[in-house]
Amino acid sequence: MGALASAALLLPLLSAAPPAGADVPEAGALQGQFARAAERQGVPESVLLAVAYLQSRWDTHGGAPSVTGGYGPMHLTDAVTALEGAAPHHSEGEEDARGDSSRPARTGAEVPLPAPEQLPERLRTLERASELSGIPAEELRTVPAANIEGGAALLAAAQREAGLPASADPADWYGAVARYSGADDSATAATYANDVFDVIRTGETRTTDSGQVVSLPAAPAVAPATGQVDALGLRRSAAGPVECPASVACEWVPAPYEEFGDGDYGNHDKANRPVSQSIDYIVIHDTEADWKTTLKLVQDPTYVSWQYSLRSSDGHIAQHVPLKDVAWHAGNWFVNAKSVGLEHEGFLTSPDSWYTEAMYRSSARLVRYIAGRYGIPLDRQHVLGHDNVPGTTASSIKGMHTDPGPYWDWAHYFQLLGRPITPSAGPHAGVVTIRPDYESHRPVYTGCVTAGQACVPHGSGAVRLHTAPSADAPLVKDIGLRPGGQDSTTGVNDTGARASTGQSFAVAERRGDWTAVWYLGQKAWFENPVEEPTAVNVRGQVLTPREGLAEVPVYGRAYPEASAYPAGVPVQSVSPLPYKLLAGQRYVVGGRTPGEYYFAPVFDPSGHTVVRGQEEYYQIQFGHRVAFVKAADVRVSQG
Template sequence: MRRSISLRSAVAAIVAVGGLALIQPASAGTLTGPLTGAPVAGSAGSQARTAPGDRQAAFAEAAEAYDVPEDILLGVSYLQSRWDANAGLPSTSGGFGPMHLTDVAALPRTPQHHTGPDEDPRGDDARAARHPVETAAPAKIPASLRTLERAAELTGESRERLREDDAANIRGGAALLADYQRQLGAPLGGDPAAWYGAVARYSGASDESAAKAFADEVYATIRSGADRVTGDGHHVRLRAVPDLRPLERWLHRLGLRKAGGNGVECPPTISCEWIPAPYAEFGAGDYGNHDLSDRPSNQKIDYIVIHDTETLYEPTLRLVQDPTYVSWHYTLRSQDGHIAQHVKTKDVAWHAGNWYVNSKSIGLEHEGFLAQGGAWYTEAMYRTSAKLVRYLAQRHRVPLDRAHILGHDNVPGTLPSTVSGMHEDPGPFWDWAHYFELLGKPLRSTGGQKSGSVMILPDYDTHRPYYYGCDSANPSAACPPHGSSSVWLRTEPREDAPLVKDIGKHPTGESLYSVYDHSARAATGQRYAVADRRGDWTAIWYLGQKAWFHNPADHPTAVPSPGLVVTPRPGLTSVPVYGRAYPEPEAYPADVPVQAITPLQYTFSAGERYTLGQAAESEYYRAVTFDTSQHRMVRGKLRYYQIQFGHRVMFVKADDVKVSLS
């Protein structure tokens, strides 16, 4: 258990990485404070950042120096980092800076899948629990995870400077692109259309479809143009070149493998391959690692669940190919957004730790780490993930909102005993607002200031709350300041008030400021009923209590979002909440054991209100044998409502509550 510590403004390094001596030392700079955003003194030897506005010039200078079209350099960088430097922190695949130069030294030493020792990923107490196995590190580090090393050779810059100095990093990326172009025998400079092969090579992909999909997305970005202010205040613009069409004739010279399709369920504009999870028996009536089904014919798909892997891509693939353990439907690779599908969407994967959710969901694992080993997700992965989710949501009629597009950290425990062991990924650094923009459903205010419910929506780049626990070597150290999708919830409307408690997560203790503890956090896109307002503070109903968060009008962290809310039916002082919507006992046929309807440990009392996410039919899919002819679907007359009760969604019986408009 990680202990709670007092707030601090010290910035702890997320990883310690080696490098060559500095060639061009820079003066000390400033870093952003973890709570207020105010500058704090830079540490000794910290590298200066280019001033706001200078990053555009850095791209122009690097493009000229290495004879790379500026549009190409800007387009590649946008698809990797959206031109952000990310405060010198590595991505989830060890990439640094605007050009995502990868350094194997920044990767975790002991990669491990995120499933905890106390959780059964199936989440079905009708069967014996499954527990995780350790996964080994990849035997060979691919060249795609060592591009910073090559950039140092090409530019003469130190590795440290390429990691920490934005302009040097951009020069390193330009040098790599020029090197790739020369290796292909293609001309430098000139027409951006002739750089298609070099752009595809920059993806780091070993398979042709992934390299091509990455290059296609870069060229699509150049055609449409882009304009944004980065998280550290640099205004960068990529002019639109609507008629640009790439010349693909150098692509075949890359010698990339052809990835297998086998009927993958993906849109044609992204790179997907079929790497199946096994459906196999292994003795004593046991089997794995998923259940065959016939969704949506026998059961509607209501959820798409976003995970991160907490290990690298290759170990993740090895894990899902082990029949004795967990499964999920898709894995997404960080560096280029390539996707492997493992389980057909009609079948039930074991991924969420809640059988009711598993049987009604599709699970996506994103290569990455909630905190350790990386602090940001690549734009390439965000984009392919959004394209896949949009495709799946349209195909299965899943609404694109935060009641249906869940993080693993939003999935409820099934019983009081399982609540504390449920997952925290993808964590507070997943940019939900940007993700929903890519989904084509941007999150925005839909009501007046006096609305009875709000949607959490801080400005990701400038909202940098304090967390600790990002450095496994020093778990009590403060995390480096970083944009976040979550807001802290307090017992009173003041900054020094204690965090609200979660009696399920911490039955006898306090909520923690740990990056792994969501007990007192609300996340972007989640909607809550307003309980009170006082000056710059707003209170919401959260786990049976008033929870306050700072929400000033000139820099809001939530926006009005009216909608349906539920309250206890008149005459009831409280109603139970549940982690699954199982049928009434009378609905079960004689040959299917009745599943208990067990309330969780929380209280939903009269006077409280919670937002309604969807009406939920009572269902139980019994699948405990390898023989699919023995699988049964049980549907009841009992109806439930899904509500936003805390950080996780939960369920109440429809007969226990009344519904009204907030």
């Protein structure tokens, strides 16, 4: 059927569809739109629903693009249009990626947004959907029914182009689903299709961001024709020493370890982890570039590095640095030396940001694999956002990055990790873990596009912290970010008064619908009503200054005492941050660690040394970022 005929069939559907930003449609509307689009395009409804689930979990996001320019439930990509309204990235800090004061700073250069003519087909699928369906691009971006129809048209076209009939059996659509992923290699296309058919077999039911209940009944007997992927003519992934679980598609794109004169080299350090040092952290980033640029940057010896990159559209993974080696990614050398960095493709932040389910799932599988291999606890004390990594000294706090930002869905991510955030204590517990309902919790953020202007309303896993139990009270201060004592703001990049899903804090007081926690040396209040809680009560260890101490210093790294350094290794100062942990305050313990410093300022790894002293530290959740205190300064108890 031609494009004009398809468009004619859609006239009743589109004229009845609500515009972007309209009131919530009547119950069942979205489910019906999937059913009608599947019937018109000859695609099994379960296939269409499962593909949409893996793209968006059936959310519409009010017509706003994903971090890679995808629109609507089907994630039809139109990065050209999305880039026209692009705002500065929320990783806007100017941190030293190494965070090692023993050598010159290594910062990432300004990364340009991709030029429209350089965008690959996977970032321009909306254009193709418009050609196939006859629906104008604007409607595909903003009208859910049109978006679903466009996605169905893409699936139907992929089936036709493969020379296959429009079968009613979902098992016959494996190749079309693999093609829909946009992957250019067979392993990624197959992994994506396998995930879609896992959704078909297990079924899903969910209330979307527009309040719609959508359901896909389980069909456990579906056995797809997996051999269809071989006929797509896709390349094979680059071979190499990848360290990935079998459940993801992973290729080797090595970062260079290269010396280029004047004692400088790039772009990571050789090590022998976990023999030399334990790997304790996994750091979640999102990129400031599209996939092609991301790979180009990490292969530049003059740039910085990270262990893995993950692609948005299909969850494809590229590994760059062996896990035993140290990448330059977190802006804190102590954390770098003991962590693995994951960069998630995302070059857009306005008007709001969302990430595909395909990428969330690949990322969670990779994190589970790394955590299992090295015994890393799957909690928010060890799976950190880049925005949770502390500055190393007072002067570095302002420059620390703020990705992945308030729109990363930590609650869903931890469900995928198999560690859902649930209560473990009664209503009078001394510790709470932040856990608002992501979809319905929509605090106002500003500065996504223009400084001071409100961002488009969007679900968020972060709560705001006030100086008193009132929404009108000022936000708490962060003297590290603002030494002059100014209040924190609602800016999307301002972490000064923000607590995120999964972070645990000691309770300071409860008053009606409000809970106070200890945060950056002060009592900080957030709204936590019984009927719509934004936190769960949990058990946990807490610490406070030992008896006789009015306050103890707080550090951004856990370095050993001066006497531990051997000859030839310069002593690294244990410089406190501008905060204080005061007597009577309590903070949740994330673990105990020896003071360590990895001395690796030269290209030749034979001279690299791990300095380990007698001093031990506790990691704590101190503010939005973690911090360290000396074990000798505090006492630990059950919260």
